Structures are given as structure tokens and as C-alpha cells.
Amino acid sequence: MNLILISLIALGVTGLLAAVILYFFAQKFKVEEDPRIDLVQEVLPGANCGGCGFAGCRALAEACCKASTLDGLLCPVGGQQTMKQVGDILGMTPAATDPMVAVVRCNGTCEARPRTSQYDGTRSCKIMNSLYVGETGCAFGCLGCGDCVAACQFGAITMNPVTGLPEVDDEKCTSCGACVKACPRHIIELRKKGPKNRRVWVDCVNKDKGAPARKACLNACIGCGKCQKECPFEAITVENNLAYIDYTKCRLCRKCVAVCPTGAIHEINFPPKPAPKPETAQPAAVAQPQPAPEAQAAPKTGQPNVEPAKEETKQ
């Protein structure tokens, strides 16, 4: 009986002592943390995607609390709305930003871009890009192994088996930029989502001269510069045989779409035009808007005509 009592008392005293020491040290080495960090983290999406440029949502929250203005700090996943909530907590106004979306700038479908060799190595764009030009003659376009699909945390990119190209789901895309970094050929770009998701962009990144570019892919930009001359807002530049539309200047007039001889400029989510004007009838046919723009890139003619390649690649 005595033994039990003694052990209970000894244990109790030790516990009490430990509690006192712990309390003392907890007070002594207390880490002072801005209480707002927790609040800010609460409103952030918690995806930890790194799209903001920080290591995760907590790191962005810390950066927001430290910063004197919210300029340059943006959670691309939450967008303007989330940043406004963050601003409310911190008593700052976030800089106005346009919602962005990832855009795949390649329209080298199986039909437009014939396969010239067969790759049987590891299915990774990065590895394929380091080995050779790819299965087609185009040294700039999509390799089709789906590194971007694997990089997307939000399931917003899928491979279209018919075209062999990745497609971005506007609704799911949070513009975190993971796919942009994953693409070894820098085909994917974050562009302004546009009013009612309406966008115009050059669907090609081929910097070859006109003839070889066209030989490699029927949908290639040949750098003819017609769009540049047509653009009333100076939004289009042609550099290294490749046109680029600056989305900050583009007002979506769609004149460039009509003049592009190869149909390399794409427009999506526009209502159908009433009737094509006679002088632009031919090019306009290329640019006929359709409800699902990707369907235009994917002619449903069944299997693409792929010639059996004689020289195949090892890795």
C-alpha cells in the first residue's frame, strides 16, 4: 500500500515539475508570429501549387503580411476574389489583375503534321526533347508525351487522342503556371482569359522560315506578317518568322484571324459571324468560329494518315 502511494506521489511531483519547466520555457522561447498570417492562410485555397512563386500557401500568407502593398503578390488559383479577401484582412487593396488561363500554342495535329519517325523511348517530353527533334519534322511544336498533363494538379489538361495535343479546360485551369514550367518547348503560355473567355492567339511557335515550317506542319505560322499589317492596335509582332499577339494590347477585333493564310491564328468563344464579307471570304472560312474550338483542330476523320517510318529512334 505504501509503495503504491509513494509511486503515485513521486509521479505526480515529477509531472508537476515538468509542467512548470515546460511552461517556463514556452514563455521564454515563445515565437512571436503575426496573427494575421493564420487568417490570410485561411482564405487562400490551400492547394500549395506554387503558382504564386512561393513555396506554398503559408509562404504566400507570410509574404503578404510582411509586404507594404499587395502589388506583385497574387494567388493565381484564387484570383482577384481571394486577393480581395486577403486585402480586407490586411487593410490593403490588391492590384487589379486580369484572370489568366493556360494556352497551348501548337496546332500540329496528327493530320497537319505527319510523323517522320517513331519514338519508342521513355514517354517524357523532357527526355524526348533532349534526344531529338521529335516524331515530326517540326523542331518547335508539341511532343505529345504529356509532361504538362502530369504537372497539372487540377486535372485541367488532357491529351486529345485524335489530335495528339493537350487541351486546357478553361473552367478547371487556375493559371498556376505548372504546365508552363513543365513544357520543355515553352509552348504553353499564360494569357488573359478575356471577356466571356474570348481569346485570340497565334497557335504556333515554329521559328523556321516559311517553307520549312509549312513543310513540317500545315498549320504553322509562316511569318508572312499579314496579321501585323492588319492589326489596328499594334498588338502583333513578327520576330524570327513567328507572329505573336500581345494580349495586353489586343482588343479582340479578329482582323488578323481573317487574313492569316495558314489559319495559325485562333479565336475562341466568339459568337458566329453573320456573313463573311466577299473579300475575306476565303480566309474567313478557315477561321469560322465554332462552339468547341478544339473540335476545329481535331477533324474527326478517323485515324490520321501516318506513314510507317523507316528510320526509327532508339531512345
Place this chain on the structure above:
Amino acid sequence: MKTFRIGGVHPQDNKVYSAHKTITEVALPKKAIIPLVQHIGAPAKPLVQKGDKVLVGQLIAEAGGFVSANIHSPVSGTVSKIDSTKDAWGMAMPAIFIDVEGDEWLPEIDRTPAVNAICKLEAKEIIDKIKAAGIVGLGGACFPTHVKLLPPPGKKAEVLIVNGVECEPYLTCDHQLMLEHGEEIMVGIQIVMKALGINKAVIGIEKNKPDAIAQMQRLASHTLGVSVEPLNLRYPQGGEKQLIDACIRRQVPSGALPIEVGAVVDNVATLYAIYEAVQKNKPLISRVMTVTGKDVKNPGNYMVRFGTPIADVLEAAGGIPDTTGKIIGGGPMMGRAMSNVDMPANKRVSGLLLMNKEEARRNTPENCIRCGKCVQACPMGLEPYLLSKLSYLQRWEDMEKHDVMDCIDCGCCQFTCPSNRPLLDYIRTGKATVGGIIRARAQK
């Protein structure tokens, strides 16, 4: 019999198809395409313009820096354009296009077959001549030879190691060169020894070439300071660091050059080119290439002028068989499959291997079973399974810590993997990325 001490594998050598086939010349092409990048380092700068007439051996592009090499015209004719062309992997590269007319050589080039063994030039003159002739290492890396012959200050070469190993399966070009031009190679060795101011050279030859060993031993017995080291079969014995270990038992530290242990390594083909440049005034305009494979009609060793399209070389060997699955530039271990055959032959391509569909098939990768065979096989003492995983996970800093930059791309790990894992594919990608990171850091 000696060999290197760490790792290595022993693939079936398959040299039977083209071994002992006399070196034959491939007919000149109608149009020659001369790439301006045929070496490691800066691209050469063209010296000719459209419409210029050139002779065989004329300098048409000069070295674009210290680590770079001159390029000479391998044909005579008219320059039709200077434009970009595509290499066998579809990448654009600048090149000089020449319409071939006849075969007129520069008058100072001595084309007689007589062996000229007496070299009265000083060391500096020899190196200048080698530099002017645009000679690069013909073993595969294409590093400009004159750079190797000028050791950095504070370093002293002690021994020249001659690479007659030819450890790559299938390839026989160096073997045949030793048999047919052993005397010239021996003169080349003496010239390089003189240029380096050393009196010792070791020729490493693998034991599957007994006739070459006998030939070189016979020639070496007349030459002071030169010895032949027969080596056991082991891949990658032709790698610089492995060969130094095998021949003189010295290990080059991680990240260092062979000169650190007093060694300079040159391939027999390079030494033959040096002989021709110094004694015959003939710049590097052609090389011996092995065209081989199970189904090739006339496998053999071909003397090919640079600029000849690969398709022409294949034609000389009897065309591309219908069963061909892959055409590989180089040997099966280090070589890369080509995606077209329009690329011109150049200093880089040591052989063409035509694999049939069955041989070219790649097995499906399975999961890593942690057997450690890749670690055992790695001649650089790395951990390939770990490096490939780190590369897959994009952990570049960790890759650097695990010495990925020491990897010599030999492919032993992938060869030995029982699960057919694409180890080298991932390691090579990681190595390229880490190399970029290191270079960016050095620039800061």
C-alpha cells in the same frame, strides 16, 4: 591481363560482321554539306562565300575560339550556299554547301602512300600544325586535340596513352586502321610524344584484337618508350578515365581532367590524322567509318570524306535492308538512333549500325527491384538508380550532390538493368539540367 577496376559490363562484341574488311573509299557525293559544328566548343566561322571555288584541303572555316577547330573542304568545287541544315536528329546546324566538281587537291598535300617517319619540327610547330589541320579527338567526343596537347600551367604530361581499345560492340574502324596503318600511327605517337616533351607511351588494345596487338607490339619493339598493353574485355574501357586506370593504374579524381595524373589520351584514329597532318600536310577531311549490322549487305570499314550524306555511305554498304528497325550513329552503347539519313558524315560519326526490328525493340520498363546491379556496373562509382529517381523527381541539387556530372553516359547501368529501366535517359536529362545550373552559377 589488366582492365579498369570499377564497374563495367561485357556486352557481346559482334565485331564479326565488319572485322578484317579492308578500308574502302566511298565515292564522292555530287553535293557536299559541311557542317560548321563538328567538334566540342564554339562553331567555326566560315571563310568562303557563295560562288567561291575551293580545292580539297582548303581552309573553309576557321576556329571560333580556343576550344574550337578549323574546318577544311573535303571536296573540290563551288560553294553554292551557306545555310542551315538538319542533323540526324532534326536539329538545325549551320553548314557550307559545296557543288562537287572533280577531285582537285591543294598542291602542298602529299598524297603518296610512302611512310614518312622523320619529323624535324619543334614541339610548338607540331602543335600549330595540328591546330591548323583542324584535328579533333576521333574517338567520339571530338574535343580539339591541340587543346589537349597544351597542358594548363603547372601541369606536366608524363605519359601518352593511346586508345586502340574500341570497346564499343560492332565497331571495327580503329582495329582495321591499326592493321593497315600501324606504321603511320606509330609515327603519329612519336610526333605527339615530341610535342608533349615526354618519352613514354602506352597503347591499350583489347584482347579480342590479337592481330592488332601483335602488329603494334612488333612496331613498338622498334620504337623507344612505346609499349603495348593488352587489356581484358570490358566496356567502357575506351573511356579516358577507365583507360588511364587500366593502363597505368592511376585514377583521375572526380571533375578533373586526365592531365591531373599526368596522362594525355588520344585515339589511334586521331594519331593517324596527326601523322597525315604533320608529315603529309593533309588536314582532317575524312575518317574511317564502320557500317555494320546483321542484315547489312556489305558491312565493312569505309573511308568517308566529310560532307558525304549518310545515305550515300549506306548505299555503298549495300543500301538499307528492309528489315531495318533503327539506324544508330556510333556504336550500340553510346550511339544515338538517327531520325533521318540526310545528315552529312562528319568528324563526329565513327560508325553506322543498322539494327533489325528484333534487335531494335525496347523492352517494357518494370519497377526497380533494388538489386544494385547498376551500382555495380557504373564505371564512375555512381548510383544510377538513385540519380534516375532524383532526375524524375527534379531534385537537381541532390543530383549534384551525388556527382551526376561525373556520369560519362556509357549506358552500363541501363544495359545491366534486369527491369529494363530507362536509367540513362533520366540521368542524361538531369545531367544537362544540373550542368546548366552550374554554368549559370559560375556566370554570376
